[in-house]
Amino acid sequence: DGGITQSPKYLFRKEGQNVTLSCEQNLNHDAMYWYRQDPGQGLRLIYYSQIVNDFQKGDIAEGYSVSREKKESFPLTVTSAQKNPTAFYLCASSQRSPLYGYTFGSGTRLTVV
Amino acid sequence: GENVEQHPSTLSVQEGDSAVIKCTYSDSASNYFPWYKQELGKGPQLIIDIRSNVGEKKDQRIAVTLNKTAKHFSLHITETQPEDSAVYFCAAADYKLSFGAGTTVTVRA
Numbered sequence: 001d002g003g004i005t006q007s008p009k010y011l012f013r014k015e016g017q018n019v020t021l022s023c024e025q026n027l028n029h030d031a032m033y034w035y036r037q038d039p040g041q042g043l044r045l046i047y048y049s050q051i052v053n054d055f056q057k058g059d060i061a062e063g064y065s066v067s068r069e070k071k072e073s074f075p076l077t078v079t080s081a082q083k084n085p086t087a088f089y090l091c092a093s094s095q096r097s098p099l100y101g102y103t104f105g106s107g108t109r110l111t112v113v
Numbered sequence: 114g115e116n117v118e119q120h121p122s123t124l125s126v127q128e129g130d131s132a133v134i135k136c137t138y139s140d141s142a143s144n145y146f147p148w149y150k151q152e153l154g155k156g157p158q159l160i161i162d163i164r165s166n167v168g169e170k171k172d173q174r175i176a177v178t179l180n181k182t183a184k185h186f187s188l189h190i191t192e193t194q195p196e197d198s199a200v201y202f203c204a205a206a207d208y209k210l211s212f213g214a215g216t217t218v219t220v221r222a
Binding site for chain 2: 006033040041042043045048090092097098099101102103104105106107109
């Protein structure tokens with residue numbers, strides 16, 4: 001079955017550590033996105049990529065980094081510069097135009113301990 | 114950029130009643146308006162969408178209406194059931210999706 005897979009489902013990070021969240025899709029979608037979701041809030045865009053080896057900052061990119069070396073993969077690194085990283089992180093993909101809707105992964109819950 | 118506002122933030126309905134969620138958007142260039150349902154601990158799932166050349170779309174108990182002149186669109190759920198309890202997000206797209214803040218719907222048995 002085609003889909004989008006995020007791992008791990010739960011992740012704990014110590015203060016000052018970098019952590020990387022995985023996102024893989026086998027839908028042959030060109031575009032991929034990372035969103036952050038805080039309790040009671042909507043989805044805020046961190047980074048997006050419309051093509052391999054290219055990506056753009058979203059609304060809250062500070063403290064995060066991404067890479068897009070393969071069409072199927074769009075990992076997100078939460079760096080120590082992100083002051084409040086505890087949140088639910090969602091990855092999504094779409095055809096190059098968003099007018100066909102996004103497919104979301106099941107999310108990664110990151111907690112700073 | 115696009116700004117999407119969604120109301121209400123919470124909605125409690127009796128089982129069998131209807132639920133209505135309303136959204137407004139700011140960018141007149143937006144031409145695609147999807148709705149997503151998110152259950153606890155899961156990613157959002159697309160439940161219905163509408164494009165700017167259509168005023169209304171229905172899929173069983175779910176319908177969406179769009180008023181491009183007023184720049185608002187709404188989700189209607191009829192004959193609500195307990196499994197409709199979830200968070201619902203509206204979104205608007207020109208070249209990328211912008212999401213509303215979400216509505217937590219609770220269906221009381």
